[in-house]
Amino acid sequence: xxxxxxxxxxxxxxxxxxxxxxxxHPEIELLGLTxxxxxxxxxxxxxxxxxxxxxxxxxxxxxxxxxxxxxKPRHPAPAHIHGxxxxxNIELPEVKGKKDxxxxxxxxxxxxxxxxxxxTLVAVGPVGNLAAALQLDPALTGKVRRVVIMGGSIREGGNxxxxxxxxxxxxxHAAQRVLTAGWPxxxxxxxxxxxxxxxxxxxxRIEAGQGELGRVLAGSYAFYRDFYREFLGIDGxxxxxxxxxxxxxxxxxxxxxxxxxxxxxxxLAEGQTLFAPEGRGFIQERWSQTPLAEVCLEVDxxxxxxxxxxxxx
Ligand code: RIB
Ligand code: CA
Numbered sequence: 001x002x003x004x005x006x007x008x009x010x011x012x013x014x015x016x017x018x019x020x021x022x023x024x025h026p027e028i029e030l031l032g033l034t035x036x037x038x039x040x041x042x043x044x045x046x047x048x049x050x051x052x053x054x055x056x057x058x059x060x061x062x063x064x065x066x067x068x069x070x071x072k073p074r075h076p077a078p079a080h081i082h083g084x085x086x087x088x089n090i091e092l093p094e095v096k097g098k099k100d101x102x103x104x105x106x107x108x109x110x111x112x113x114x115x116x117x118x119x120t121l122v123a124v125g126p127v128g129n130l131a132a133a134l135q136l137d138p139a140l141t142g143k144v145r146r147v148v149i150m151g152g153s154i155r156e157g158g159n160x161x162x163x164x165x166x167x168x169x170x171x172x173h174a175a176q177r178v179l180t181a182g183w184p185x186x187x188x189x190x191x192x193x194x195x196x197x198x199x200x201x202x203x204x205r206i207e208a209g210q211g212e213l214g215r216v217l218a219g220s221y222a223f224y225r226d227f228y229r230e231f232l233g234i235d236g237x238x239x240x241x242x243x244x245x246x247x248x249x250x251x252x253x254x255x256x257x258x259x260x261x262x263x264x265x266x267x268l269a270e271g272q273t274l275f276a277p278e279g280r281g282f283i284q285e286r287w288s289q290t291p292l293a294e295v296c297l298e299v300d301x302x303x304x305x306x307x308x309x310x311x312x313x
Contacts, residue, residue: 003248004029004118004145006108008065009241010038010125011048013082013224017217018124018241019049020210021311023056027249031111031119032061034104038125038170040077040086042067045125048086050095055213059097065104066128069171071265078166081227087216088223105132109140116143120248124150124241126170127178134181141183150244151175152189152261152273154295164271165190168263172271176263179273182291187261188244189273192254195301196243197236200225202309209313217312239308246304247296253307255298260290 007022007030009015022030033053035045046064053060068074083089100107108129112119121144123130130147134140151167152175158164168175179185198221207218221237228234247254259277264270275295276287 002027002029003120004031004115005120005122006032006034006111008034008036008104008121008123008125008129009049010036010040010045011052012039012086012125013088013220014237014239014241015039015124016048016052016087016220017239017308018245019052020056020213020217021242021245021308023053023058023060025245025249025311028245030060032063032100032107034063034065034107034129036066036104036125036129037068037074038167039082044086046099047095050097050099051092052213052216054095054097055216061100061107063100063102063104063107066126066132069126070128070131070173072173075170081224083220083223088220090216090219092216104129105136108133109137112140112143113137118145120145121147122244122248123147124167124244126167126174127151128171128174131174131177134177141181144183147183147185148188148244148248149178149185150188150193150241152187154189154191154273154275154297156190156194158272159190161271163269165273168273169271172263172265176265179261179263179293180290185293186247186256187273187293187295188247189296192296192299193238193240193243195299196238196304197234197301198239198305198308199236202305205309206312239305242308243304246307250307253300253303254296256294256296258292258294260288261293261295262287262290
């Protein structure tokens with residue numbers, strides 16, 4: 001089965017690998033890349049999206065989106081994790097292509113409306129572009145095939161605060177709108193991405209299989225790996241964003257549950273994702289009033305990292 005997707009991204013080392021999968025996988029029809037600030041500023045995100053697509057020999061529309069959160073001030077980009085250029089500070093070739101003249105939100109609206117019921121939105125950064133697209137066309141909720149979001153955490157705790165995952169924390173107001181919009185939605189969060197650890201051996205296979213693109217993926221991975229070693233004591237990296245595509249293509253590797261999502265927008269817990277399992281009673285009903293969504297709770301992590309390496313080898 002072919003999956004027409006729009007990939008919304010803040011590249012970013014793990015984003016870059018996921019973009020490579022989106023560009024290479026024979027069952028993915030990549031309709032466009034939409035960019036957001038997050039791991040890098042918006043201009044850098046767009047530059048990297050254009051570059052990665054060129055390195056893969058593809059001419060994919062790249063539409064630039066949100067430069068900052070809807071409400072709160074923007075946090076500085078995490079250059080210690082992804083490098084100041086988002087790709088591990090390695091030297092990069094020049095970009096030749098130009099971005100699409102439309103905003104990311106307009107691109108999403110136009111593309112989904114051109115193929116109602118067919119397009120899946122895969123978002124792996126702060127979700128302001130999806131919130132903006134909903135504002136332009138609220139009926140989008142009934143026209144997408146599915147929305148897959150790498151973000152949030154159900155039982156795992158956070159990675160940038162004790163309770164918040166980075167993509168949710170970076171724009172909690174947008175996340176609250178997007179996660180409660182009532183479209184068919186799957187959340188691929190830290191509960192599963194932290195169970196997937198991509199080793200140096202996996203990366204060597206990817207480098208060998210991807211030519212110049214492989215050099216960039218492996219070079220940036222080396223920088224990202226230093227962060228994991230120093231801060232988390234892991235020898236290897238969690239390929240967060242590739243996991244969203246792994247769920248789309250290989251859902252049988254994941255255990256999911258239906259329920260109601262909400263995102264805390266303010267205070268000490270800002271960015272926390274709240275999940276009320278379907279049918280579970282609580283002291284009041286207010287946690288169970290948002291539309292049903294699906295969250296990933298468990299995964300066969302070894303199979304996912306093998307799938308990533310096989311796809312890019
Ligand atoms: O928490 C992981 C997410 O934050 C990933 O999307 C990664 O690229 C960073 O943006
Ligand atoms: Ca990302």
